[in-house]
Amino acid sequence: MATRRTWVWVVVGVAGVGLVCLVGIAGSGVYFVSHHVQAERTSSAEAIQTFQSVLTSLGPSPPLFEIGQGDEPRLIKPLADVTTADIPADTLWMMAWDPERDRLVRVSLPFWLLRLGSHKVRVMRGGNSFDVERLHLDVDELARIGPALVIDARTEDGARVLLWTR
Numbered sequence: 001m002a003t004r005r006t007w008v009w010v011v012v013g014v015a016g017v018g019l020v021c022l023v024g025i026a027g028s029g030v031y032f033v034s035h036h037v038q039a040e041r042t043s044s045a046e047a048i049q050t051f052q053s054v055l056t057s058l059g060p061s062p063p064l065f066e067i068g069q070g071d072e073p074r075l076i077k078p079l080a081d082v083t084t085a086d087i088p089a090d091t092l093w094m095m096a097w098d099p100e101r102d103r104l105v106r107v108s109l110p111f112w113l114l115r116l117g118s119h120k121v122r123v124m125r126g127g128n129s130f131d132v133e134r135l136h137l138d139v140d141e142l143a144r145i146g147p148a149l150v151i152d153a154r155t156e157d158g159a160r161v162l163l164w165t166r
Contacts, residue, residue: 036107036108036109036110037105037106037107038105038106038107039103039104039105039106040103040104041101041102041103041104042102042103042104043102044099044102044158046104047097047104047160050095050104051095051097051160051162054093054095054162054164055149055152055162058147058148058149058164061148061149062076062149063076063149063150063151063152064076064077064079064082064148064149064150064151065135065150065151066151067151067153072134073134073135073151073153079138079141079142079144079145080141082145082148083145084144084145084146085144085145085146085147086146087146087147088143088144088146089111089142089143089145089146089147089148089165089166090110090111090143090166091108091109091110091111091165091166092108092109092111092114092137092139092142092150092163092164092165093106093107093108093109093163093164093165093166094106094107094108094109094132094161094162094163095107095161095162096159096160096161096162097158097159097160097161098159099157099158099159100157100159111139111142111143114137114139115139132163135150135151135163137150142165143165145165146165147164147165147166148164148165149162149163149164150163150164150165151163
């Protein structure tokens with residue numbers, strides 16, 4: 001009889017610890033998203049101004065990738081040929097404008113998260129979607145070259161995606 005009670009307490013204890021861990025993981029996910037993803041409704045003029053301020057802060061250098069035929073990203077210059085920065089980058093920033101919904105989305109992804117594995121990062125939905133995985137980014141190379149404009153992509157209907165590192 002005593003061993004049966006002991007097993008009940010062990011099972012209840014394990015279930016309780018599992019529940020606490022599950023709540024902790026969910027809370028961490030909510031915290032991460034609330035601090036790394038921002039979405040807001042904005043006018044086209046405000047979105048253009050926001051994109052321009054980011055581009056101005058990055059300087060006059062061209063993006064590392066351009067969109068070629070078939071909407072495929074093409075590396076303009078091998079990353080190995082880009083000089084090493086004094087201060088390495090540690091975050092990949094994304095900004096996407098969806099003119100159909102008048103929505104501007106900003107996402108910051110720390111490089112430690114990108115190093116964890118190859119996960120699909122799709123910016124926007126539907127026909128305007130842009131899959132970051134298509135770039136085949138080397139996080140260590142991006143960190144080495146420091147702050148840089150990765151891509152400035154636009155679609156015919158006015159949608160725009162900007163990726164850069166800081």
